[in-house]
Amino acid sequence: MKAASQGKGKKAKADPPEEIWNLRLYVAGQTPKSITAFANLKKICEEHLAGKYRIEVIDLLKNPQLAKGDQIIAIPTLVRKLPEPLKKIIGDLANTERVLVGLDIRSVSG
Amino acid sequence: MAKAKQDADSLAKCPTGIRGLDEITKGGLPRGRPTLICGCAGSGKTLLAMEFLMRGARDYGEPGVFMTFEETPDDLAKNFISLGFDLHDMESRGLIATDHVVIARSEIEETGEYDLEGLFIRLGSAIDSIGAKRVVLDTVEALFSELPNATILRAELRRLFHWLKDRGVTAIVTGESGDKTLTRYGLEEYVADCVIFLDFRIVEQISTRRLRIIKYRGSSHGADEYPFLIDERGVSILPITSLGLDYPVSTERISTGVPKLDAMLSGKGFFRGSTILVSGTAGTGKTSLSATFADAACRRGERCLYFAFEESPRQIIRNMGSIGLDLDRWVKKGLLKFHSARPSLYGLEMHLVTFHKVIEEFNPRVFIVDPISNLINAGTASEVKSILTRLIDYLKMQKISTFLTDLTHYGNSLERTSEEISSLIDTWLLLRDIELKGERNRGLYILKSRGMAHSNQIQEFLLTDEGIDLIDIYTGSGEALTGSARAAQDAEEKAAELACRREADRRFREQERKRKALEAKIAALRAEFAAESEELHLLVEEERIRQAALVEDRVEMTHLRKGKPSDPQAKRLKKTGERRAR
Numbered sequence A: 001m002k003a004a005s006q007g008k009g010k011k012a013k014a015d016p017p018e019e020i021w022n023l024r025l026y027v028a029g030q031t032p033k034s035i036t037a038f039a040n041l042k043k044i045c046e047e048h049l050a051g052k053y054r055i056e057v058i059d060l061l062k063n064p065q066l067a068k069g070d071q072i073i074a075i076p077t078l079v080r081k082l083p084e085p086l087k088k089i090i091g092d093l094a095n096t097e098r099v100l101v102g103l104d105i106r107s108v109s110g
Numbered sequence B: 001m002a003k004a005k006q007d008a009d010s011l012a013k014c015p016t017g018i019r020g021l022d023e024i025t026k027g028g029l030p031r032g033r034p035t036l037i038c039g040c041a042g043s044g045k046t047l048l049a050m051e052f053l054m055r056g057a058r059d060y061g062e063p064g065v066f067m068t069f070e071e072t073p074d075d076l077a078k079n080f081i082s083l084g085f086d087l088h089d090m091e092s093r094g095l096i097a098t099d100h101v102v103i104a105r106s107e108i109e110e111t112g113e114y115d116l117e118g119l120f121i122r123l124g125s126a127i128d129s130i131g132a133k134r135v136v137l138d139t140v141e142a143l144f145s146e147l148p149n150a151t152i153l154r155a156e157l158r159r160l161f162h163w164l165k166d167r168g169v170t171a172i173v174t175g176e177s178g179d180k181t182l183t184r185y186g187l188e189e190y191v192a193d194c195v196i197f198l199d200f201r202i203v204e205q206i207s208t209r210r211l212r213i214i215k216y217r218g219s220s221h222g223a224d225e226y227p228f229l230i231d232e233r234g235v236s237i238l239p240i241t242s243l244g245l246d247y248p249v250s251t252e253r254i255s256t257g258v259p260k261l262d263a264m265l266s267g268k269g270f271f272r273g274s275t276i277l278v279s280g281t282a283g284t285g286k287t288s289l290s291a292t293f294a295d296a297a298c299r300r301g302e303r304c305l306y307f308a309f310e311e312s313p314r315q316i317i318r319n320m321g322s323i324g325l326d327l328d329r330w331v332k333k334g335l336l337k338f339h340s341a342r343p344s345l346y347g348l349e350m351h352l353v354t355f356h357k358v359i360e361e362f363n364p365r366v367f368i369v370d371p372i373s374n375l376i377n378a379g380t381a382s383e384v385k386s387i388l389t390r391l392i393d394y395l396k397m398q399k400i401s402t403f404l405t406d407l408t409h410y411g412n413s414l415e416r417t418s419e420e421i422s423s424l425i426d427t428w429l430l431l432r433d434i435e436l437k438g439e440r441n442r443g444l445y446i447l448k449s450r451g452m453a454h455s456n457q458i459q460e461f462l463l464t465d466e467g468i469d470l471i472d473i474y475t476g477s478g479e480a481l482t483g484s485a486r487a488a489q490d491a492e493e494k495a496a497e498l499a500c501r502r503e504a505d506r507r508f509r510e511q512e513r514k515r516k517a518l519e520a521k522i523a524a525l526r527a528e529f530a531a532e533s534e535e536l537h538l539l540v541e542e543e544r545i546r547q548a549a550l551v552e553d554r555v556e557m558t559h560l561r562k563g564k565p566s567d568p569q570a571k572r573l574k575k576t577g578e579r580r581a582r
Helices: A032-048 A096-103 A105-109 B002-007 B045-059 B073-082 B087-092 B117-130 B142-146 B150-167 B259-264 B286-299 B313-321 B328-333 B348-362 B381-397 B418-424 B483-561 B567-581
Strands: A021-027 A053-059 A077-082 A087-090 B034-039 B064-068 B096-100 B108-110 B134-138 B170-176 B194-203 B206-216 B225-231 B234-237 B275-280 B304-308 B336-340 B366-370 B401-407 B427-436 B439-449 B459-464 B467-472
Touching (some): A021 A032, A032 A053, A077 A096, A087 A096, A096 A105, A096 B108, B034 B045, B045 B064, B045 B073, B045 B134, B045 B170, B064 B073, B064 B117, B073 B087, B073 B096, B087 B096, B117 B150, B142 B150, B225 B348, B259 B467, B275 B286, B275 B381, B275 B418, B286 B304, B286 B313, B286 B328, B286 B366, B286 B401, B286 B427, B286 B467, B304 B313, B304 B348, B313 B328, B313 B336, B328 B336, B348 B366, B381 B418, B427 B483, B439 B483
Parallel strands (some): A021 A053, B034 B170, B034 B194, B064 B134, B275 B427, B304 B366, B366 B401
Antiparallel strands (some): A021 A077, A077 A087, B194 B206, B225 B234, B427 B439
16 A cells, blocks of 8 residues: 655646645555545545645554654644644544645645 | 363463462463453553563563553553653664554544554564564554444454454453443443453542452452552552461560560560550650661661651651660661651551562661551541551561550540550550659550569650660559659658658667666565565574473473363463464
């Protein structure tokens, strides 16, 4: 479950500083929740951040020591590393509205 | 789980190394299971957990993981140092691993389902990194305030405790006490094996920490509330319950330091290991008597621990110099140790814990508390009794001779203490003021002394330059006199005695004179009698001579008349003779 994708900025709007969204999804093995979360995230990003996002999936079963760094306790957890400030969303990201609020995407997409 | 049930018969225990706790739990916490420690804020939960972990790592070769939800690693390290443990050093040696879990609600959004696998992974990774056998989760409940979904949390915590059991680690989970429940979020539901409750209460502005084991599945345990102390060496719990009355006894006798007092105690002094109480009002010489006893112990080369609750050590040493006791040399030699504290410093139980701690450190043979009454006032009568019973039992087990002084107050009976501790006391001395003729003097007597024929006399108690002296007080003519009254009485008696002797002499002489007079009288009478006898004698002789002469005359007359001297004539003659004789 290693996936890093980057959308192309086809529909880039008039945001002069072209920001790359750096998102990190923590999972623990391929559980249904993890897979759902990844699928939901991918969908939201394609819709709202096409071309300017990067998703990093970290499997804590393989790299358990990484959990400490980002203070992960819940699985799955999505961490918005960039842009600042750091934000976290826990859960399988089923509620798109809340994910958008949580990631503060609405303001970006206008 | 099945394994745990099998083990229930012979429950394996994990020693905490915390003084007193292993005694109460009869060996330690349940090995391989979680234990809940709950209590209000500041009751010492974290410290207890910390010490459990540190002692395990250092003394029992069991590395431990400290997962904190509240304190930062820096704060944690500082706390450890306050107990004398260097956290960073132990971390670098792979004995302790820490993990600080921070959850900031402000930066977390919750959408959809999740679990706490991340926490499990972190904990598991920390355990694996050092091969930990012990785990502390310091207030895992903090999660409840940070994560909104309590349903998920509860399920996950339940899973966490099972998981800890499966890992076979001995865990301590701390939790804040709630209003009606043991913990605010009901953690006790999940941790069913062992629950320890820490209490921190303030009664009359004096705080006391207490510990109670609420449950310990599969093991017997002490059920009381035990006071405990947190100091620079960590947590000390007082496990001493009344151990029964099977302590060793000694027939050895030790001197009181006052030869005449020894004499009153059937000539040999106190029994070693006995408990001595000296009661008296202010200024009756209790401290002097204590110091003398301490001095005597040090002279024998024994270690003596002196708890002073009224005076500083320097002051006692100075003051006792005035009665010829040089206590300073014993302090310098390390035989005498003073421990001064204000009685109000903390509660009675805390003092008791302090006693234990210092006694264990110093290992004395003689233990003095001057005065114990201040402590008595710090608690209710029943508390005092139970606590002093524990202390005295403990001291008796150690064969430490205990010397307690008790300040009694005017207006109270001198035997006031009796309600509380008299039954615990082996030898009870009473110092009392004797007020008489504008003077106040000290008297000492023995109220009781078990196992010896002791004097029943009140002795006058004198503080001299050379120490304590006891004098028989005046007890003649129906009253007891002390001080100058006794001296005056002595003088008076001497005068009276002298007068008496003179009177006797006088009477003796009188008698002698009378005897002599009587003898003289007897002699005179005798002489008179002798004279009379002599006279009578002469008279009789004269008469005889005269009779004889008369007979001769008559014979001559008969011759002259030439008549025959017939019988009737003779009779007649005799008659006339008689008549003539008249």
